[in-house]
Amino acid sequence: MTTLAHFLDGLRCATCHNLNVLWLDPVRAQVECCECGQTALTVTDTDEGRTA
Numbered sequence: 899m900t901t902l903a904h905f906l907d908g909l910r911c912a913t914c915h916n917l918n919v920l921w922l923d924p925v926r927a928q929v930e931c932c933e934c935g936q937t938a939l940t941v942t943d944t945d946e947g948r949t950a
């Protein structure tokens with residue numbers, strides 16, 4: 899299973915403060931730091947995510 903990782907340019911990790919270490923995991927829909935392993939869910943367009 900291949901993972902299409904997209905590094906997020908210009909973003910700094912809030913935990914280890916390294917630059918350009920955050921990448922988007924499209925499968926899990928979360929951002930992860932490749933340095934310290936910090937993860938965060940990507941929350942965009944919350945109003946459009948309504949599913950009963």
Ligand SMILES: [Zn+2]
Pocket residue numbers: 911912913914915916919931932933934935936
């Ligand atoms: Zn980090």
